[in-house]
Amino acid sequence: MSEEYLLDDFCGGPFWDYNLTWNTTFPDFTPCFERTVLLWVPCAYLWVFAALEVGYLKRSLDRLVPWSWVNISKMIVSLLVLVLVAIDFFYAVQRSSSGEEVFGVDYAAPAILFFTVFLQLIFVFFEKKRGIQSSGYLFLFWLMLVLCSIPEYRTWFINISDDPDSTDTVGFVLYMIYFPLIVVMLVLNCFADATPEYVHFSRGERPCPETSASYFSRIMFAWLDPLIWRGYRQPLEQKNLWNLSYENASHYVVSVWDNHYKKYMAKNEKKTSTNTWADQTNNANHIEMSEKTENTSKKKVKISILPTMLRTYGPAFSFGAFLKLIYDLLQFVSPLILSSLISFTENVNGNEPEWHGYFYASIMFASAQLQSFILGQYFMKMFLVGLRIRTGVISAVYRKALKISNSARKESTVGEIVNLMSVDAQRFMDLTTYLNMIWSAPLQIALCLVLLFRQLGPSVLAGLGVLIVLIPVNGFIANKTKILQISQMKCKDKRVKLMNEILNGIKVKSCCIIMN
Template identity: 40%
Template sequence: MAWNSKALDKFCGSPFWNSSLTWYTDDPELTRCFEKTALVLIPISFLFLISPFEIFYLKHSPNRNIPWNWKNSLKIITTTALALICLSDFLSNIGMVKIYKVDIFMPMLKFVSYVYAGVLIYYNKFYGYQASGHQFIFWFLSALCGAPQFRTEIRNVQQNGELENYYFYKSYMIYYPLVVLMFLLNCLADNKPKQYPYGKVQNKCPFDNTSFLGRILWTFVDGILYHGFKRPLEQKDMWNLALENESQNLTPKFEQEFQKRVAKNKEKFMKKQKEGNVKGKPDTVSIIPVIWSCFYRTFLVGASFRMIQDLMAFVNPQILSLVISFVQSDEPQWKGIFYALLMFFVSFTQTLIHHMGFNFLWTFGQRTRVSLMMAIYRKALRISNATRKDKTVGEIVNLMAVDAEKFLEISLQLPMMWAAPTQICFAVYFLWQEVGPAVLAGLALMILLIPVNTVIVRISRKLQLKQMKNKDERVKMMNEILNGIKVLKLYAWEGSFEKIVEMIRIKEVKTLLNMAYLNASSNFIWNCAPFMVSFTVFGTYVLLDPNNLLDPSKTFVSLALLNILRQPMHQIPNVINMAVQAAVSIKRINSFLNSEELNPYVEHKPSEGIDPFYDNT
């Protein structure tokens, strides 16, 4: 990539640049200016842009006060030393005869950054945050971006022998090893916090005590995998469930948020009733805002990772274009090696981010499912007799076993509701860069498929409602049979009731078969869609102009982008079907959780007159 000499001259203050600067140059002054601007700004920009998320996480951390130890003490000392080196660089540059703006601006920027990083390190200790991903990535980028300048300084010494600025060389020889030391320290997790809201846990999962690097590489499962390799695993070998994920800690929070909204709705209803503006019952409380207020942080982290992973999918096609251009040109060999390593690094990072996002979304789904199951179970113990007539045991079991499970399924795919349109927009944009207006033909084909998907969604919703009714009827009948099994045996009614259950089951199987046909048709259409879109795009591109030729670069890059387009197009119908099923489950759960309850207090009117068994004297 080329850098404009006037822009660099204005920023760095160099009076002698007359040519553009590529990624690397043999001119030591230009190289030093580039390494001091672009490469230094990358980690510093990450530090300040992402730090609000870490501050938000620290503010809501339930842990407190990690004791001082050699790891966090050495981090504070090393960061202080780096800040002092940067301050020394700034002061030493002031007295120089020939000063570049970069020599004044960059040391002060790095000084402020390291002071800020040191403050974050202290607050990580105070709030009990053992493994900061923000700090790990910052120091990793600092070490990675500082390596070219470290190599340049050593090369200059080897080639020239004498140094114009001996202080600058010695300063950086001390500075860069300290940055690498900070990176290595952030590869280790800090000690356990003193204050943990759930107390001590026996056989606790080692995830919390694992570093960020160990979490993304899942090294904390190595021990149990090794034990499973050596001998069969037993129950005592398994870790206990994290206390923050247990129902005894999740359910009270969920019910507290739910009852808070119930009380607020009743208060609004009573106020309107006094004014004579409303009749009937208070508004129904939905479980969606309750779930969001309880677990939104976990979902947002998982959705953010998922969005980053989806956006990173567009990096490799651009690198592929550079690789094809490199093969067809006489560029230096190091560029091809760099492109190949960059493709590997992007794919590796994308995989890590995908699994981290999956872990957070799975945790969100499990917490939601457990909270709903316990809330439904507790509600079943409190419902009134009038409600019990309408809500059978079979329906309540289905609410806990089937409807609550829908939230676990939809939680993993819910980010696709906005990630899929984003991916489609980016894919269309990059395809426009390759094939021009021909991409509109493929976009028109996708738009034509929307009405087909709308019809499928409507039919799927009807079948889902019908299936849940059949299932409730079957479970209700089986429950009545089991409760009255003695009467059935006494009167020999087994055959009659067996036929009734079989008829209900036949209707249920018929509905399931229709749903399977519908899903198969939907999958067939959306699996054929990417091929039809590719055929339409390439065909339109060739037919638009005789000069349009499909060269290797255009063809392979377009196919890579169309393959990316395949995933959101394939997942859109599945996500919509899951959303429809989840909407049905939400309606059923809302109806049950808002049903009438027994009065927990029994009031007795005081008896009139004098109690003959009570001595009034």
């Protein structure tokens, strides 16, 4: 027996009906689909990613969000939802005891929802305790639950209006109360709690509003609106700008960088340390442990900052790459939907229902909006990663410049050191944003070629041939650009060195004049 038939028996009705959902002028889902898939998806999300939320709570350094109308309302509404779900479960038990036919989904749906909402309530309590002002994890759960509950909410209205006598009145009343409550929970999760009583890092006199903004405000960049409106009304001044958030401040970024750099250096020293070996002497039956101490055996080992960068910013960069992947895939949703929309408009026979056109247009609009949200978050993440890399590199170069020996100072001019801290560090920041194009561009080209081949056939190979021919040309231009940039950097080094010598000469001349 297939899984679909198992779900049919589990629900007491068909799991999926294509004619009811698509080939109809009045689309709707089956009750089985609404009470299984549309309920299990948000619940599964909450349970699957619970471990990540626990880790996030453990890493939080703030403590004790004070009681406010936001967290109190969340707990009260969550308890009301739990009560309604429990009533729904015991109502199914009562119906079964009275002889009515009750199926497994009537027990499973409220039971799964009860434990899921209870888990959410636990997270609300511990977020308050651990100083979390807003949780994107819970916001997405309630958003998914509301969106997945809309079809069943509509189905109840259709049933009560078409056939009020055969509609379960108790179930209708329970759902009419349940749905507004989860909408209220979604609205409450759009607001952030108050500032924690114990903050690990000082937020300064003018704290950045992003630190205390809700998840909804962050994805919409609504926390930036006051600054934009102020800049619209009057020119911005230094006093209008906020302090950096602690995770972007140099003292925090440098401390994290140094922590990973020290671990890398300790690991590297173990590899490059003098080896020991067993040397059995001819006169005694024992093993002597000795070390290679010859200076000739010591070699200069070049230390790379790449492992430190990967350990420090690798997770954040990987998350940004994941957002880029989703954005690239969503770019090809609109062309596919547009093709279906064109086919719908060219259907002169009118076999397709009219609502198909509205559905295609809605999907295109939703896809475009989602792309906008994801792309904004991607650039925000990548710019922050680049900024932190730049801060860490400047700190590492500056500290190395303070400890450099006189012999090494002859090899590295002041101009080179200044360029490392200014130009090269800035290039790390510029590179981070577009580094994902290494894999993103081939992926986009491949998907474009596949879609074009489906539409144009072998003719698309002509364009592919042009791309292949232009690869050596682009490589030649890039190589020339690299050579010119290297020569430009050398000229900058000479310029800075010359200016340094001129200033030192002026300083010496001034001292001589003063002494005379």
